[in-house]
Amino acid sequence: MSVLDSLNGVAFTAFGQHVIWSDMIGNTIGLAALALGWRRSIWTWPAQFLSGVILVAAYASAHLSGGVGKQLLVIGVALWGWRQWQRGRQQAQDGSIAVRFADWRERGLLLGGTAVGTAAVGTLFTLIPQLSWNPWPDAYIFVGTLAAMVAQARGLVEFWCAWLLVDLVGVPLAFSSGLAFSGLVYVVYLALVVWGMRDWWLRSRAAGRTVLEGAAA
Numbered sequence: 723m724s725v726l727d728s729l730n731g732v733a734f735t736a737f738g739q740h741v742i743w744s745d746m747i748g749n750t751i752g753l754a755a756l757a758l759g760w761r762r763s764i765w766t767w768p769a770q771f772l773s774g775v776i777l778v779a780a781y782a783s784a785h786l787s788g789g790v791g792k793q794l795l796v797i798g799v800a801l802w803g804w805r806q807w808q809r810g811r812q813q814a815q816d817g818s819i820a821v822r823f824a825d826w827r828e829r830g831l832l833l834g835g836t837a838v839g840t841a842a843v844g845t846l847f848t849l850i851p852q853l854s855w856n857p858w859p860d861a862y863i864f865v866g867t868l869a870a871m872v873a874q875a876r877g878l879v880e881f882w883c884a885w886l887l888v889d890l891v892g893v894p895l896a897f898s899s900g901l902a903f904s905g906l907v908y909v910v911y912l913a914l915v916v917w918g919m920r921d922w923w924l925r926s927r928a929a930g931r932t933v934l935e936g937a938a939a
Contacts, residue, residue, distance in 0.1 A: 729779045742783060748776035749907040756885075756911060759874060760918035762819040762925075767804035770871075771797055792864045799868065803875035821922045824878045832869050832880065839865035859895045863888055879926050882919035889915065 729744035755769035774796035781790045807819055824832065840862050847857030854860040866888040873881035889908050896905035 744780040771800035799871040806875040
């Protein structure tokens with residue numbers, strides 16, 4: 723039996739849903755990566771990289787090409803994010819990564835890029851049905867994940883909002899695709915996203931006050 727076959731084997735069954743190893747392991751590591759992102763630890767990126775590698779197998783088993791593509795993007799952006807955060811460490815307030823709110827130009831680019839990207843990828847999935855059995859939600863998650871990771875790499879508080887919007891579609895899609903553990907983990911993601919958003923928001927405000935006090939002095 724190959725490693726891929728082993729990863730896509732059934733780990734356990736709960737409530738009539740088969741949970742495969744790749745789905746369980748990849749999403750558990752992804753959950754750890756999100757928690758590390760909340761703590762502004764640079765180790766969030768290696769964790770996201772490893773999660774992406776394992777989840778490629780899970781999405782391939784569910785015949786979700788958009789999910790596979792999303793994980794390949796996660797792998798690539800994780801490498802880029804690692805480099806970005808390495809460069810930004812000297813900007814941190816306490817030895818971790820400095821965070822801030824995006825300006826209106828950055829928000830417009832994120833929203834516009836996500837809308838255009840979703841339209842393009844959704845159209846591609848629709849024209850080539852073999853790529854995805856559920857093209858528009860799959861495209862939305864594909865592009866939304868990329869937008870969220872780019873915002874995270876730049877230390878933008880809005881990255882949590884992007885993850886929240888991705889999760890609202892990701893939860894039902896995961897359950898309907900037979901990836902029960904992914905669906906459950908997405909629910910936990912929602913809780914972490916709310917807490918992470920609050921933490922980064924408070925830290926960005928504290929950083930802003932420090933800058934203003936320094937300018938006044």
